[in-house]
Amino acid sequence: MKYITVLGVTGSIGMQTVDVVKNHCERFKIVAMSAGYNIEKVEEILKIVEVEHICVVKKEDANYLQAKYPDKKVYYGNDGLVKIATLDEVDIVLNAIVGFAGLVPTIEAIKAKKDIALANKETLVVAGHIITKLVKEKGVKLLPVDSEHSAIFQSLNGENSKEIKKIILTASGGSFRDKSREELIGVSVEEALNHPNWSMGAKITIDSATLFNKGLEVIEAKWLFDVDYNQIEVLIHPESIVHSMVEFIDNSIIGQLGNPDMRLPIQYALTYPNRDVLVGGESLDLAKVMTLTFKKPDYERFRALKLAFQAGIDGGSMPCVLNGANEQANELFRSGKIEFLQIEELVEKALACHEKIENPTLNELIDIDSWARNFVLNEIGED
Structure with a gap:
């Protein structure tokens, strides 16, 4: 049995993690979870899985939950986040918090020698130099949950990382991939949130539309796989079937393919180095897909991607x-x-x-x- 803390449980990744755990309750148990302000969803989750420790943002929400669920241990604020990320009984912390707020609990979890399943890419973007050093010092696993980095991680299984020629990160292109720069003037929030392939939270869906998400993933890849920025290439791949690839020094390319389903990289991070049946998942029918397309991004059209590369290089x-x-x-x-x-x-x-x-x-x-x-x-x- 693997005991898990899920940070950011009420978000898209968090809820899909709950689904994975529910379908493999013989392998996994969520010991602790954190949420923001969606207390209603916290209560829904408590009907699905047994969780002993809960952390929320506001003290009044913590008081409400503690009164309603006296058998639970309820915490609040940043101190509460660190508490549930470092519990003695926890084996792995899945960090699905959105943004910079995920950094400190990740650092404290690593210090407490917890393995990390990382969906919070911002942790590596802003503090890759701190995180990678700490991971080596403490001897813990840092397992990617982003579909692209999971694909690269899987493609490198059994390979010598010194033989990497380049990493190829694929990008759907987001909600506006077919629009010119002129057509982006005045687009609405609703249009930007209408992602063609993935069901994600609001922040990351907007980041996908600007391509800042891919830019952040470029920086994340640099730290995860210890490569230089000139070894990272981005390709627009509208079908979102090839989740990313690695080219080796002999020009061989290994990639990971699958239907767009975030439960797969979530589950792989939890089962690693093994695999298990993805309950409710559909096999990829390549004959039905028929065509896979790739093109280089226009860095003037996608200026966010250019900014991210430059920030990473700087x-x-x-x-x-x-x-x-x-x-x-x-x-x-x-x-x-x-x-x-x-x-x-x-x-x-x-x-x-x-x-x-x-x-x-x-x-x-x-x-x-x-x-x-x-x-x-x-x-x-x-x-």
Whole structure:
């Protein structure tokens, strides 16, 4: 039996993790879970799986849950997150928190020698230098949950990482993949949230439309697989069937294919190094798919991707600025306060105005993240 903490349980990845655990209750048990503000969904989950430890954001929500479920241990805030990420009985922490907020609990879980199933890509984007060093020191596994990085991880099974020629990250192209830059002027939030292939949370769906998501994944791949940025290529692949590939020094390419179903990489991170039946999953029928298409991205059309590559190459604190500014701008767009194309414009300005710190500490990263968010707010006249 593998005992799991799920951080961000009420989100898309979190709920699909609950589904995987429910279908393999003989193998997995969720010991602890964290949620944001969706207490109704927390109560729904408690009807599906038995969970002893719960963490929420607000003290009043914690008090409500503790009174209603006296047999549970309920925590709140950042201290609560760290508590459930470091419980003695937990084997693996699946981090599905959205954004920078996932960083500290990941660090503390690694320090407590917990294996990490990482869906919170921002952890590696902003603090890859800290995380990778800590993982080696503590001897824990860092298992990717992103479909692309899971595909690369699977493609590298049994291979010598020194023989990697390049990593090929595939991208659906997002909601606006067929629109010109001119056609992106004035697009609505609803249009941006209409992803053609994947069912995901709102923040990541907007990131997919801008291609900031792919940019963050480029930086994540650099740290996960210890490659240089000139060894990472992005291809637009509208069918989302080939989840990513690795080309080796002999020009052989190994990739992982499957229907778009996030439960597969979630389950693989939990069962690794083994596999199990994906309950309710459908086999890929290549004869039915018939055609798989790939094309190089236009870096002027997808400027966010260009910004991410450059921030990664510049290194130091630049990826933290990229991430913090994007998180804030993404939220402003979803709130109807800025236009779609302003997201990348604001991020670009933040990067241009930041004075890089070469090897930032955790405390410095927290300050830089706050600076980037405030910079974006100030640019549009918000406090």
